[in-house]
Every structure is written in C-alpha cells, then in structure tokens.
Amino acid sequence: MSWTLVKEVADREIRTRARTKSFRVITGILVAAAIIGPIVSALWPNSGDDLRQVTVGLVDVDETTRQQIVAFAEGNLDLTFQDYTGVPPAEVDQALSDGDIDVALDTGPTLVWDRETDFEIAGVIYTALQQQEVLVRGRVLGLGEGDIAQLLTPLQVEERFADELRESDGVVEGVAFLGLMLALNIPILFGQLTMMSVVEEKSTRVIEVLLGHIRPRTLLLGKVLGLGALGAGQLLVVVGGLTAALLLTSALDIPASVWRFMPILVVSTLGALAVYNTLFALLGSLVSRQEDASQVIVPVFIPILGGFLAANGALVGDAESALAKVLTLVPLTAPMLLPVRVARDAIAPWEIALSLGLLVVGVLVLIRIAGRVYEFTLLHTGSRVGWDQLLRLSRGAALD
C-alpha cells in the first residue's frame, strides 16, 4: 500500500468536491446556522421585554398607588394606564367590554373586570395595594421607615427539581438532536459523494487509466479518507462555529454532559464517515452508471434509518433500553446511538470504550472486504453485479 498514492487520491477528492458549488453552499448554510442561531438567540428580546401587555383604567387613583403597581408589575407585566377619572361607570364598563382596558381600578379600592377575574393581573395589583396599605398603617402606628422597609422585605423562595437533569434537559435534548442530525446527515451526504465518485470513474472509464498506476485498495482508501476528511472538516467547522457562538454569546447555560458529548460526537461521526463512505464506495462499484445507483443504495439506508430511529427513541425516551445498548455496540448504528446516550448521561465508560473499539474493528474489517470486492467489480461494466456475486466476492471467491 503506497501512502503517497493514497494521499494523492485523497487530495484530488477533497479539491474536486470542495470546489463544487453545492458543497460550498451547504457548508456555508450549516456554518451560518450554527453561528447565527446562538447570536440571534442572544440578541432576541429577552423575557423582560417579552412581557404580557396589560392596560389598566384608573378612576381617581393617586400617583403613589400607580407607581406602586408599576413597581410590582416589573418583570411580570408590561403595564399601560388610562385615566378614567370623572368618567361615568357605564363608560368604564363599555371600555372593558370593548377591550380598550383589561381592568379598571377605583379608589374603593375596587377592581372591575369585564367578565372574569384575571388572576395574574389581580395578583400584581392586590400585592401592590396591600403593600401600599401596610405602608400607610405602619406610619399610622408610628413605625419608622426602616421598620416598615424591614416588614416589606420579600421572602426569598428557592426552587429545586427532584430530577436534577430536568432543568437542563431541554438544552441537552436540543444539542443532542442537533448532533444526531449531523451524525445522520454527514455520513449520508459524504457516502453518496463517495458513491458518485466511484460510479463516475467507472462510467467515464477513467478507472482503467487509474488502475494502470494504482491498486484498487489504494484507490478505495484514498477516496474514503479524502471524502471522510472533507466531511470531518465540515463537521468540525460546524461544531466549532456552534461552540464558539455559544461561548461568546452565553446564549444558553450549557450543562456539563453537553461538553462531554461534543468530542464523542466528533469521534463517532468520523467512525460513521469511515463506515458509510466504504459501504457506499463498495455499492457504487457494483453499477456502471449513475442512474443505476438507486438500485443498490437501499440496503445501506436500513442500518442508517434503524440507527436514527433507535437514537431518537433514546433521546426522548429510555436511553438505557436493551435495544439502545445493543445498537450502541453495532458499528453501523453506534455512531448515532453513542453520542445521544452520552448526552443523556446514560452510558457507562466501559460501554463507550467497547463501542468505539468495535467501531474501529468494524471499519477495518469493512475496508478489507470492500477492497476485495472492489478489485473485481471496478472493471465490471454493463449490468450490475448481483447480490449473490457480491456475497461470493466478500467471502474471497473469484467472480467469473
């Protein structure tokens, strides 16, 4: 095996595919989405600016009370006031019916609703009025301002969740789902590019010229590594862009499991690229024309879709089910299950090690089998190589 020739083939694949408009557009879109997402999220009006707007009609209510209500609504409601002082009650009722105001407050104090109480608005106004009243009564009783302020100091109530992960589950699921989509789509995209490259060399007959200088296994390895490197580059750029944007904008509070998940996602997607690029190359060598590729592509989507569905199940459901555990150890499905289970913190370290080890072994075995098949199928023209012939070739038998 000449590594110089492997590098030559890999270089050509990278330069040829990276130059295509479609690749540049897709990469640009992915990177832009990864960077712009957190930035937009950070710049988007936060929850304080996104408050519910409420209009309160005030009938002869003094300014102090109004300011007290505003103070208590802060962070909860976006209040607007309309002065209805001197307006007949019937007109105030009409304003409520017409929706011009959500509630009216008079000096009673009385809260006037259109049909039913809005407890969120009522809570804010009651509390403000209550505090106002405490202030007045405190002064009447001769309490100093400091005593009154101490009386009015709000009680700090903390919250906690029985499931510690629940608080960050949304972020974990979001990032893990994004990772799963990358682990699913990058191998499909680059696998298909590998297949197109193989079929192009067969259909244009340039394969005969190449094989005059280079062995089929060398060509296969160069192709798999070249397009794998391109896929890995795209993955790293996207993940890097996402990570940088998250760190710079502090758009989200990232749980620790997400940071553990990132390197596993990268490693398992590299494994997926190696596995699926090899499989797609092998299947591409069975046909002689691009239009025949659809005849052989179906079998490779069975483990891809099976792995995706199982990983999705592990993401939203039981990440430690027997199915998830088994498929984590199968090289064809591990790249999708492994990162999801790591993100969910539902996998033992020995399982990660075993899964990655089996993935490496699987890649080596697959490359060996594909190389054997490749030697016989590359110069085959006309009708596609049948599945029975493929089975014989993969066992090491010669093809007539």
Added chain:
Amino acid sequence: MEGLRVEGLHKQFGDIVALRGVDLEVPRRQMVGFLGPNGAGKTTTMRGILGLVAMDAGSVTWDGSAITDEDRHHIGYMPQERGLYPGMKVHEHIAYIGRLAGLDRETADRRANDWAERVGLSERGNDPIQELSTGNQQRVQLAVALVHEPELMILDEPFAGLDPVAVSTLSDVMAEQVERGASVVFSSHQLDLVQDLAEHVTIVAGGETQATGTVTELRNRSTHRRLEIQWAGPVPTWSPPDGEAQDAPPGVSRFVVPAESDAAALIAQASSAGTLAAVSYEPPDLAAVFLELVGS
C-alpha cells in the same frame, strides 16, 4: 529478451473463453502492431499485461522477470474506451496521472505543460475536459499516457475516431517514443497505418496468437501473391492458370496467384498474350494477409 514478453495467456469469463494461449513480444525500442478482429482477445491481453485482469494461466515478463507493480509504473496506457475525468482541467488531469505514476509534483507540473504543448493544447490547460472536442479529449488521453515518459506504451485502438491531422500527430509521437527508447504496442483496425508504423506485428484470433513477425515476414508468409499487369495496348483475355482475377482499372489486370507460382513464367506467358507496359509481382498487403489468417 529485453522488453515485454507474454506467453500462453489464458482467461475464461464464465462460459466464455477469452484467451486460450496468447503470445506477444514487444522488444525494447520497437513498435509492434497487435491485430485481431473484434473479440479476438486484444483488450483482455492488454489488461492482463497491466494487471487489470487476473489471468488464469500464462506469464507476463519485463526484461526477463515477472512484471511487478513497480514495472507497471513505467507503462503508459491508452484504453480503447477513452477515460478522463470530465470536470477536471486539462493541465491538472495530466499532472495528476503523472503523480500517480510516481512523478514528484514539480516534475509532473512541468511535464503536463510540455505535453499539453506537444499535443497542441497549451492554450486549453485551464479548461475542463468536458469543454473540449472529442478529438482534443483524445489528445489529452495521449498526454496522460505519456506524461511519465513510460518505457512501454500500450495503446488500445489509439487511432479510432481521429481526424487525419490527429492521426499524423499521434503517429509522430509514437515514432518519437520509439526513438527515445520506449517500446510501443498498439492495436488498430487501420491496417494501412499498422503496415506503415509497425516493425513487428502479432495477429490474434479466437483468443490465440495466429501469426507474429515483421510486416515483410508476414506478407511473405502468405500463400498468395499479387500479380498486376499494365498493358500497353488492348487488354487480352489472358489469365494465369491458377490465378483469380481481381477488380482493376481500365488497361490493368490484377490477379491473385499461389505463392509457389513461377513469376518469370507467368510474366513470359503474359507478354506472349499482349504488350506489357509494367508488371508487379509481390506479396499481398497486410490487410489481405490479416484476412487470410482470420477469415473474412
């Protein structure tokens, strides 16, 4: 022997026996024509030499030793069905194949420039292959086969589809390569070209070598001779005893006669039948020899 020697190649694809004993010699610094009807086994033999197809039996040696992958780096191959990356640029394509053949980047680039110029494509170096005409694509194919200055050139139907200018260019390049010290073996159905270019010819049919030798040897080995007489006066009704009359222009008679015929006696008989202006008596051309060997 120095050069390429192929002995007893056998290859069977399923029930079809493609080769049943092909022998071929391509000595160094010689140009050899490799002839045969369609399906005779020429392409399979060439692929066998290149290691593209594993042979069931037989041997391929270079300078007396079994051919190796390293030896194959010194072979330039132009396949029958042209093979180029459509989207790759001319210069880039030639240089890429040069690097696969073992050239370093700088040498490959320089040779790509030289060969693009030699085949008349120096102005098109940055054009994608798919934007070239078929003839120009074939020029690129030739440059790709020669960029690494191979010791052995294997050209499968190199003249197919070429216009006369391109045929002349290719013929010159092939002759230059032999002059440089390379060995060239090429197949072609244009037997007049083969007769002009090749020193040696090997003819295969039915997967077997039928004949091999210099063009003159093969012609002399024919069981027939061509007798052509140009008459000074009216054309007489005379014909040789075992001769077969052929179509001929006015005032000329043409016959195919057995090789063992006595030429002097035939000419004497003819001169008694009419007035001779000119006479030629020679072996048939390569095309006729080919047809004799492989059947019409």
